[in-house]
Amino acid sequence: MLREIEPLSDLVNARGIVPALPDLPCNTCHFRSSNFCGALFGRSGQPMAIRGKHREIAARQNIYRAGEGNEGVLVICDGWAVRFVQLPNGKRQILSVMLPGDLVSATSMLEGQLGFSVQAVTDVRYCYFPFAEVRARIRNNPPLFDAWLRLTAAEQRDADKRLVDLGQRTAQERIAALIVHVMQRCEQRGELVDDEFPFPLSQQQIADFTGLTPVHTCRVLSALRKNAVCDVGHGFVKIMERRELQRMGALK
Amino acid sequence: MLREIEPLSDLVNARGIVPALPDLPCNTCHFRSSNFCGALFGRSGQPMAIRGKHREIAARQNIYRAGEGNEGVLVICDGWAVRFVQLPNGKRQILSVMLPGDLVSATSMLEGQLGFSVQAVTDVRYCYFPFAEVRARIRNNPPLFDAWLRLTAAEQRDADKRLVDLGQRTAQERIAALIVHVMQRCEQRGELVDDEFPFPLSQQQIADFTGLTPVHTCRVLSALRKNAVCDVGHGFVKIMERRELQRMGALK
DNA sequence: CGGTACATTGAGAAATTTCAAAGTTGGTGG
DNA sequence: CCACCAACTTTGAAATTTCTCAATGTACCG
Numbered sequence: 001m002l003r004e005i006e007p008l009s010d011l012v013n014a015r016g017i018v019p020a021l022p023d024l025p026c027n028t029c030h031f032r033s034s035n036f037c038g039a040l041f042g043r044s045g046q047p048m049a050i051r052g053k054h055r056e057i058a059a060r061q062n063i064y065r066a067g068e069g070n071e072g073v074l075v076i077c078d079g080w081a082v083r084f085v086q087l088p089n090g091k092r093q094i095l096s097v098m099l100p101g102d103l104v105s106a107t108s109m110l111e112g113q114l115g116f117s118v119q120a121v122t123d124v125r126y127c128y129f130p131f132a133e134v135r136a137r138i139r140n141n142p143p144l145f146d147a148w149l150r151l152t153a154a155e156q157r158d159a160d161k162r163l164v165d166l167g168q169r170t171a172q173e174r175i176a177a178l179i180v181h182v183m184q185r186c187e188q189r190g191e192l193v194d195d196e197f198p199f200p201l202s203q204q205q206i207a208d209f210t211g212l213t214p215v216h217t218c219r220v221l222s223a224l225r226k227n228a229v230c231d232v233g234h235g236f237v238k239i240m241e242r243r244e245l246q247r248m249g250a251l252k
Numbered sequence: 253m254l255r256e257i258e259p260l261s262d263l264v265n266a267r268g269i270v271p272a273l274p275d276l277p278c279n280t281c282h283f284r285s286s287n288f289c290g291a292l293f294g295r296s297g298q299p300m301a302i303r304g305k306h307r308e309i310a311a312r313q314n315i316y317r318a319g320e321g322n323e324g325v326l327v328i329c330d331g332w333a334v335r336f337v338q339l340p341n342g343k344r345q346i347l348s349v350m351l352p353g354d355l356v357s358a359t360s361m362l363e364g365q366l367g368f369s370v371q372a373v374t375d376v377r378y379c380y381f382p383f384a385e386v387r388a389r390i391r392n393n394p395p396l397f398d399a400w401l402r403l404t405a406a407e408q409r410d411a412d413k414r415l416v417d418l419g420q421r422t423a424q425e426r427i428a429a430l431i432v433h434v435m436q437r438c439e440q441r442g443e444l445v446d447d448e449f450p451f452p453l454s455q456q457q458i459a460d461f462t463g464l465t466p467v468h469t470c471r472v473l474s475a476l477r478k479n480a481v482c483d484v485g486h487g488f489v490k491i492m493e494r495r496e497l498q499r500m501g502a503l504k
Numbered sequence: 505c506g507g508t509a510c511a512t513t514g515a516g517a518a519a520t521t522t523c524a525a526a527g528t529t530g531g532t533g534g
Numbered sequence: 535c536c537a538c539c540a541a542c543t544t545t546g547a548a549a550t551t552t553c554t555c556a557a558t559g560t561a562c563c564g
Binding site: 085087088089091092093095105107108109110115116135139142145146149150152153155156157159160161162163164166167168210211251252 | 337339340341343344345347357359360361362367368387391394397398401402404405407408409411412413414415416418419420462463503504
């Protein structure tokens with residue numbers, strides 16, 4: 001289920017020559033051109049300035065459990081994951097959805113435990129970078145420091161938006177907002193083709209994100225389908241009435 | 253309504269001698285022994301290493317409106333305030349409650365606008381510190397940098413907890429959690445006397461915080477009173493059954 | 505070809521909102 | 535000191551949203 005990706009054993013060979021290293025995942029990662037890994041460790045094209053500890057895990061498995069020791073700054077390299085809180089009574093709240101290239105939490109920069117868990121939605125490849133190294137780079141590089149400030153501010157804005165959703169908006173609005181949010185992220189990545197984009201969340205996961213029950217989530221999605229707004233299922237969303245969907249998802 | 257506190261005009265007099273400056277609010281602020289101002293600019297006893305721009309404002313007035321230019325890093329010196337989002341349809345969501353000594357948002361360190369507004373709950377004295385100065389100090393002082401990391405992490409944990417509250421918990425649980433949260437903060441400050449502590453939020457504000465209507469909020473508070481758990485009103489909370497209240501507020 | 509997880513549907517129950525009216529409180533000016 | 539005003543709180547009744555329970559249908563995996 002959880003497989004450590006074997007690092008090249010002779011990163012630097014006996015004669016001190018650094019080989020091409022096509023196998024180190026970061027060296028071929030195309031998210032480095034846009035995400036925080038690139039800002040931290042150099043954009044794509046450059047060899048990666050630090051080695052992360054890479055792993056793979058199957059869909060629906062936990063990458064991290066709240067309260068466990070945390071191995072480093074966690075990045076989702078490939079696949080989708082969610083950050084969530086599991087309550088003793090069985091309920092769970094999904095806090096955020098992470099796409100390939102996303103830092104799991106810009107504020108989890110310190111050794112110690114986290115208050116949330118992380119679960120793979122699809123099969124996931126992920127990576128830990130050493131805390132101290134990441135902190136040192138941020139501290140010693142003013143433009144990087146500012147980039148990181150922007151990232152933490154963006155995460156807080158996102159959390160604030162979710163708070164407004166859960167506190168003030170109806171089931172339909174919350175679900176529409178989630179779909180629109182993911183649509184916009186996919187569009188930026190060029191993954192929106194023929195008004196269709198990947199959406200691997202199950203109805204249970206949509207429910208856990210929006211604070212609804214799976215049954216009610218199903219009814220809302222059915223209504224969206226019946227009204228020819230969009231069709232969610234089988235790992236994809238098909239947009240039929242983009243304008244209408246955006247109107248539903250927008251704050252009123 | 254909004255009054256600029258006149259800074260001493262001759263901070264350094266003609267002979268270059270710095271006078272005692274008892275009037276600069278930061279020099280007599282007793283929160284500096286514990287809050288982030290102290291970490292940033294020196295603990296109480298020391299003269300304040302930087303001058304904030306201080307102001308006062310009456311209860312129920314806005315300190316900052318979302319989208320306006322932001323003057324600096326905002327600290328609540330005295331009184332209670334809330335951070336909130338106002339929706340066009342009249343609904344509002346309160347994101348967090350700030351007590352004296354609180355930084356308004358650890359992630360609002362950059363010039364530019366914020367996505368939320370800030371309103372005084374009671375009469376408030378507050379203060380802006382220049383962005384660049386604060387950033388420079390954090391960047392140049394490793395222990396301060398770590399302290400600030402802890403603060404941003406704590407703010408995110410708080411936002412995550414609120415998300416769980418709004419997404420997964422009943423009206424009674426949300427209200428109990430708010431009361432317990434404030435109770436614990438007041439207790440740390442030694443403001444809990446005879447099982448009673450200050451609580452200046454109106455029912456409307458409690459409703460905006462918990463994502464409920466004021467009418468339902470009133471019914472829940474009435475039930476708490478009738479069941480002799482606690483009595484909320486007139487600017488205070490009287491705790492009758494602390495254990496029961498904590499049980500209600502705790503995650504299940 | 506089963507089995508398991510996921511999705512759908514129906515009916516009734518519960519929590520919360522809405523609307524409307526009446527009571528209270530605290531502050532202000534006469 | 536009193537009267538009044540405005541804002542806040544309380545109460546009732548009905549409507550709405552969302553949940554719960556339970557059964558059935560569907561898709562994918564080995």
